[in-house]
Amino acid sequence: MSQENVMSREKWTGPLVRYEGISKTYDGRFYAIKDFALDIAAGEFLTMLGPSGSGKTTLLTMLAGFEMPSGGQISVRGRSVSELPAHKRNIGMVFQNYALFPHMSVADNIGYPLRVRGLGRAEIAKRVARALDMVQLSGFGERKPGAMSGGQQQRVALARAMVFNPDLVLMDEPLGALDKMLREEMQYEIKKLHTEVGVTIVYVTHDQSEAMVMSDRVAILRGGKLQQLAPPRQLYEAPSNAFVANFIGENNRLLGRLRRLEGNHCAVEMPGSGDVHCVAGDLNASSDQVYITVRPERTHVSKRSVSVQGENCFPARIKGVTFLGEAFRIELELEGGGSLIAKMQNTGQSEPFSVDEVVNVSWARSEAFAFGYDETLSKA
Secondary structure (H helix, E strand, C coil), X not given: CCCCCCCCCCCCCCCCEEEEEEEEECCCCCEEEEEEEEEECCCCEEEEECCCCCCHHHHHHHHHCCCCCCEEEEEECCEECCCCCHHXXXXXXXXXXXXXXXXXXXXXXXXXXXXXXXXXXXXXXXXXXXHHHHCCCCCCCCCCHHHCCHXXXXXXXXXHHHCCCCCEEEEECCCCCCCHHHHHHHHHHHHHHHHHHCCEEEEEECCHHHHHHHCCEEEEEXXXXXXXXXXXXXXXXXXXXXXXXXXXXXXXXXEEEEEEEECCEEXXXXXXXXXXXXXXXXXXXXXCEEEEEECHHHCEXXXXXXXXXXXXXXXXXXEEEEECCCEEEEEEEECCCCEXXXXXXXXXXXXXXXXXXXXXXXXXXXXXXXXXXXXXXXXX
């Protein structure tokens, strides 16, 4: 009988992966991860996203079995994997440096996990051929990794991680060593492969564009704690706090004082400019200083002679206009001293505004969010 799948493959209707109360400390005092909980569904592409030191790679390596949690439990298909060594967890892994064996051919690299699991030569050859075809490398089996491009090596690493039909595939910054154009191409290839094969992927990156392009859901991490778990569009359109709003995409951040909180709307006094009407984020009645965030592409700039409808409209001075190709990036200074950025789509018009021109800057109430003050962001 094949020893390919050590873990049980019986029908399971719960989450494929469950982190429960996970903590990780290396010295007993500082916690890299504390009280972390997360469920990952079968077939999902979930990305752990965050800045350096946020704990994302630690969470991945604990799931892989390369590190053990200091507290809590990780389970796969309802079974705790805490006592299972890495090679018995039926998990594929793709590393940033690919970790291919340079002395082996591509076919031998891909077939290595099958040999470890004791499969016969004919079965290995059949599965390797299928894996090469899956990553569009048929005919490359006899090559050595050193004779291949970075993108081709990445595909070999991906084929090796999937050839033994794992429960899930883990990817730790797998595109970090590639140039921008190839990285973007590989993002779409990995996502296409995920869709076609249906394997569960847990992906770690600090690159928000990768996370937005590829993921079904994104877990935003900061200081070992989960900040928000949501599909990419929800993260962008409805961030849960100032950190998420600041981390995902470009965002204007203005400081003000909460004047009125009514349900999920609020009024914030912005010094020198008056009240800004916003969607209330993580505010409560005791909130005082708050951040107002509004996306540059939702910030509208118009001539002073043009009448603007709506609650949020303020005079501002143009400090600079930069041509980006598909858009104009407009730097503005509010009368009260706050600065912000607007983006205006390029529709073939001449440069829309001149430096030092006084204009109207406006946005809809639904496009501005007010969040509790975060001292760490004020230093960013």
